[in-house]
Amino acid sequence: MMRLYDTASGEIVPLSLRNPGEVSMYVCGPTVDNLPHLGHGRFALVFDVLRRYLEFSGLEVVHISNITDIDDKIINRASKEHREPSDVAEEFEAAWWAAMDSLGVERPTNSPHATDYVERMVDLIGALAAKEMAYETPDGVYLDAGKVDGYGLLAHQPLDSLRAGARIETHGEKRSPLDFVLWKKAKPGEPSWDSPWGPGRPGWHTECVVMSLDLLGEGFDIHGGAIDLIFPHHENERAQAVALGIDFAHHWVHNGWVMVEGEKMSKSLGNFTSLSDLLEHHDPRAYRLLVLRSHYRSPIEVTPSTIEDAEKALERLDAMARRFDVGGYLSTWSGAPRSYDEGAVSLFHSAMDDDLDTPRALASVFELVTRANVRADSGRLDEAQILADTAALICAAMGLDLVDDSTRTDHGTLVQSLVEQRDRARKERDWSSADLIRDELVARGFVVEDSPAGTVVRRR
RNA sequence: GGCGGCGUGGCCGAGUGGUUGAGGCAGGGGCCUGCAAAGCCUCGUACGGCGGUUCGAUUCCGCCCGCCGCCUCCA
Structure with a gap:
């Protein structure tokens, strides 16, 4: 049986399954407000590898990964660009799947959209309010983190220390900096859904709770994502489930950072941040190889030199x-x-x-x-x-397809004829002609190798 | 202030209380080849610093230095 590090316990533990032979896995997907970056690529690759390996091991995997298609950043971008939020979301979701296809990431079993689950989120928030775990303010509905048993489990910090370390002033009407918003009341012009608290939209942390439970049911096996989601996102997901007495994820798996020149990758650093950029200039398989080459919990350094190394x-x-x-x-x-x-x-x-x-x-x-x-x-x-x-x-x-293009002959008639000429020259031991033709092929961007069957060329 | 991670050869990156230091890339030498390419063989005497535990530490413990991250949105 496979053993995996579990963020909640901080130990490598056997992966115990709810139903033998079947793995239920929920992986937090992207917010589609922008082009996917290298970090997105890494988490997608890591969990794709995990999924493929589990399947390779004979297990059936139900892999759910959501698309967050309503969010402040989407709204901001839409208003800046004078378009509809849904239009922004559609554009970048398309970019997301294009990048995933290019990376060879298998499509999840299901990819739920937050906007399809708003009603259920309202129900869940209502249930939290009914249990007095949440409170309403003029600007929204908040979960009272202090009332949740074991809040701080994933962060591995007790509530008090999290509270003491809060770097941000309490904003809005939150009672405590650790409380988090479940429902944001709409300001004029913002997209909104009806709720008992008036028109508004859900906070980020609720969607994954609702969607994972809907599609996988209580006590599902694996909840995954990148390391930055541990706190507060996953902590807050768990808090909602705990507050409602629901058996949530049994196993928490998180992958490490993408680093650029020794620092956490950030958009301000510029180089190589966009995944599409990388995929345009390099073999997408090289990124998978780079990801496979270090452990999933370690940070990886992605630079032109490490990518080129992987390509070689x-x-x-x-x-x-x-x-x-x-x-x-x-x-x-x-x-x-x-x-x-x-x-x-x-x-x-x-x-x-x-x-x-x-x-x-x-x-x-x-x-x-x-x-x-x-x-x-x-x-x-x-x-x-x-x-x-x-x-x-x-x-x-591990999802790494090797390319065997030695049998490709559709390089065009000119190249084909050069290959034939060279083979003829070699047969006649006319080395200088053979070498000239090889130079010509190389100049045209081909790698030339001699094989028992004659000259083999391929694009480089 | 609280919590956590990391520091290994030219580079990337695994790993381990003890005779022989994964793997890749780069580089030197050799074999193969008409010459190459591909392939094979071969060379590298590493574990941030200082103490401690131990017969023995890169591996365990303590301290220090350096780097990074989380405690706010973030993959």
Whole structure:
């Protein structure tokens, strides 16, 4: 059984499932007020890898990830740009999915939208008010954090110390800085829904409670997100469930930061913040590799140099894919009529079962690549093939598709004819012509390799 | 002020109380190749500092230094 770090207990614990064989997982998704950035990409990749690995292990995974499509930042942007908030949300949700597709992130089982759940959120807030866990003020409805048992569990700080450390003056009508808004009463011109407290919109922390419970039910298995969501977002989600006596998430999983030059990534730093930017200039798989290369709870440094490093490492894997033709079943390990190295597969499981140790898993892939090449170099092709297939299988289990484009011949007739001319020249041992043609192909942006079957070219 | 994380070779990044320091990238040497590319072999004598525990610490404990984060919206 897999073991995972649980933020609530602060320990690596066995992942116990509500229903054996089935994993229910809720991962906090993006607020669609802007283009996705690298941090979004990381959390999406981390939980995509977790999901794929659980599925690879034979479990059925129900993966829910929401879209926050109503929020102050969306409203602000809309009013600045003289458009409807829903228009802004639609634009950036489209950008979100485009980026996810490009990264090869599997679509969640379901991606609920906050605006589809406002009524249920009103119901939940009403229930909190009825239990006197919440109070109304002229500007909204707030949850009284001090009344919640164990508030501060996820933050690992007692209520008093959180309260003492509050850096922000109490604003609005909050009684305590730790209380948080459940319902914001609408100001003129703001989008609003009806409620017992007048027209308004829900606060951020309520949607995930309602949507996760609706789609996964009480006591679901995993609640995930990036580390910054621990406090206050997840703390406040949990607080609402606790206040209502509802069994909430059993396991809290959080991934670490994306850093840029030693500091938490922030938009003011400029370089590489937009995910689309990165994906435009680099192989999207390189970002996945970069994410896999360090542990999910560690910060990762994303710079041009670390991305390029990952791209080169990827090239080694792709070269193996070309050499051994493992391209036929990428991402679809099930039913692949291949043999695998059982020892390597079980090593992969022990790495991944140990708190999703992808660095170890990845290291074992590279070892397989070397072993496969060594076998092949000494003519033991069947053994080599098994090792190469195993490496590709493990990559696929982590969502990393290797590219085998050696059989691509649609580079155009000119290139095709250059390749033929070169092969002819080589056959006639006319090395200087062969080299000239190679230079020409390289100048046209191709990598040229000689193989027993003749010249092989591919775009670089 | 409170809470937490980190500091490993040229770079990235794992890991461990003890003979042989994952993996990748870069670099040196060699093999292979007509030459390359790809591939293979090989070279690197690391764990911020000071104490302590120990037969023995990079790994445990304490202190210090440095960096980072959370306590506010944030993936």
